[in-house]
Amino acid sequence: MRNNNRPDDDEEGDISDDPFLSAVNTDLESVNKRNDNKLLVILLLLVPLAFLYEHSGISSIWLNAVFIGLVVGSIVYTIFRVVRQKQKVAAKYGLVCHVCGYKPKAHMVLSAAMTQRCAKCGANLNG
Numbered sequence: 001m002r003n004n005n006r007p008d009d010d011e012e013g014d015i016s017d018d019p020f021l022s023a024v025n026t027d028l029e030s031v032n033k034r035n036d037n038k039l040l041v042i043l044l045l046l047v048p049l050a051f052l053y054e055h056s057g058i059s060s061i062w063l064n065a066v067f068i069g070l071v072v073g074s075i076v077y078t079i080f081r082v083v084r085q086k087q088k089v090a091a092k093y094g095l096v097c098h099v100c101g102y103k104p105k106a107h108m109v110l111s112a113a114m115t116q117r118c119a120k121c122g123a124n125l126n127g
Contacts, residue, residue, distance in 0.1 A: 015110075020093070020113065021113055023093070024089065024093050024095075024109065024110060024113040025110060027089045027092070027093075028086060028110060031082060031085045031086055031089060035078050035081055035082045035085070038078065039074060039075065042074045043071070046067070046070060046071060046074075049067070050067060053067065082106065083106040086106035086109050087103050087104075087106065087109075089109060090103055090104050090109045090112065091103070093113060094125060094126065095109060095112045095113055095125055096125075097118035097120065097121060097123055097125060098123070098125075099118065099121055099123040100118060100120055100121045102118050102119065102120040104119060112125065
């Protein structure tokens, strides 16, 4: 038996059908892609450095710690940068609540754009 109250997936709107949602999604994907590419370049620059260090004959626990710190630091910095930039996308599209000032979390920006409601207080975001 089929539930007639729930629309089919085909009947639900697709993100690409709504210009606002499509623009938000495009900006979010751009943030991800740009930061992924930067992290990849940083890590690719660290690989030859590791190779040179390994074959240089210099062995130091401190240099090992610095290298590990650079790798982990690059990854952590990229994560924080993505979160910050996604919150800027939320602000750009008016998804910060004007009632309580709540900014949607980085992974909830598109959801806030779809519902147009504040996740914290439930206020309408577009008015």
